[in-house]
Amino acid sequence: MSEKTSASRVHILAAAIPLFARRGYSGVSMRDIARASGIQAASLYHHFPDKQTLYVEAMAQAFADKAEGFDKALTQTGSAEERLTDLVLSFTRLMSKDPDFCALLQRELLDGDETRLKQLAEQVFKQAFVAIRGLAGELVPGCDSHMVAISIASLILYHLETAPIRPFLPGGKVHHNKPEVIARHVTGLLLHGIKGCAK
Amino acid sequence: MSEKTSASRVHILAAAIPLFARRGYSGVSMRDIARASGIQAASLYHHFPDKQTLYVEAMAQAFADKAEGFDKALTQTGSAEERLTDLVLSFTRLMSKDPDFCALLQRELLDGDETRLKQLAEQVFKQAFVAIRGLAGELVPGCDSHMVAISIASLILYHLETAPIRPFLPGGKVHHNKPEVIARHVTGLLLHGIKGCAK
């Protein structure tokens, strides 16, 4: 076992991830992380040289876990339309099951420097992004598949991100938070435009 | 003039807004705000009882400014499809001109409590949201116009939010940041699905 996977390290990172997800980097103190992981603040410095490093490694951990899940969601068969439908549902379920990951992603988009965003793009999203782009290119040859892939992601993620404010906007219903409802809506929109959102 | 609009108050809030947008509530100190507005930190407490209140009033200010702009963007004429096209372009331009507002909105979705989100929904977005919902209902009678309105917002906002990471994802081009390009893509997608994204 390398030092990267010692039990305490992993334990500390697992405790830190939900804290960073909910309160952000500057909203979490080393003492908070110590309390959550059940050890003294000074002991954290035996495993990580400083808070920055602990944070970056917590992100790496959270995102590595997710990259695996993404790859599984990509093994689809059937027609291009069926694969799109399945893929949207898989990703919507995957993301809605993990609000911490969604929050960390949001926070990195807001606060991440170039280095971290590049890592995130290449190590977490690239494979899934390429698959979605390929599917878009298959469905609509000659389209700007980069933009289409971003649009697919945006539709799934924003319905989840706006969950806390939607109850206060007209027409918001509880079932709008169900992954199956979101996925159905998104698929209809992608395949047929807003006409595809008819009941 | 009520105390709510004294020159110093407005000056302090105007200095605080970009700081909160870029670094978030806990990433900005009263000393930072003092430095940015050119007065001593202690003097801030003459205008605001504490940091929380200063923050909430800065949000109120930033969002009130924007609600006006939204209303202007709603005065469209022509067929339903034309109004949708115009509205998407107006909102995309409005948001892309104001990255601070986009960031504050994102941060509030992550960190805002019920009270703040309710205010945001009712005082800033409600009017625009109702107009977009109405348009969706006109274009596709019987659709879930709440979800459609969220989807329209998501498409516009996520293309802007992901701007920092898209250079690292395959196929990302500089022109993907132009509001006109985004609006065109979004409109095509809404009216015809991904088929509408063909070149």
Place this chain on the structure above:
DNA sequence: GTCTATAGCCGGATAGAC
């Protein structure tokens, strides 16, 4: 209404015993 000075607390980080 703005200043200087400072109280009192909490933050990141280190020293050194065990």
Place this chain on the structure above:
DNA sequence: GTCTATCCGGCTATAGAC
């Protein structure tokens, strides 16, 4: 590898002169 004790700087907020 975890602990206790501590340094020191930055934080929010207050006191009081002008």
